[in-house]
Amino acid sequence: MDKFDDQYMLLEQLYEDSFYPDFLVDKLKYLLEDFINYLETNPKNQAEVEDKIYELIMNVNNFQYEFLDNDSEFDNLARECLLRDLEYILHWFHFPIDVEKVRSTREWD
Template sequence: MPITNDTILNHAFLREMYSDSYYPDHVLDKGNGILLDLCTAIEEAPPASEAALYELTAVATERFNALEEDFHAAGSGIETIAREAICEDFFFVASAYGFPDADPEALVAERDW
């Protein structure tokens, strides 16, 4: 199912990270895919509550946890700039799908980075 939310379609995920050569594009592309998959999941089965949204973001966060190995293998990592960029994009997604009051920390509660 293609994404239909215009706000999402007009957004460049992980923009700050893509502009920094420390983060390899091939790994960022995977992170971008995780965020787009989250959007697809939200559109396929719109969460009725923040709690339901957090269940979807937990899955995406776990995928970012696994992606950290790819960052390390490429001589990079999920550190301060990356953490902030990823968290901002999770909140952007929540807001774009009608959850502007979602708790930013709860959106990525499963993170280990």
């Protein structure tokens, strides 16, 4: 499997906005990097990748209150940025997974 695009800036829009604390964006970025590493190193089928995406989203859910505790919010902009990056990652690795389907499984408020 190919390596991920090393020129792509994950969560760039969140890093550029001071509303989102960098240390929390770093945690989200780590989850995406872990997902990328999974795609780079493991043979998989679409169902396995969808399960891994679900796991990623459940982990993201754990950060919602941490954002609030730091005078921020995991709001629509942050969600859209994360999903846009996830869509790019899936496209890069040639997985035809509908991000809208992924969106429907999320538990974000």
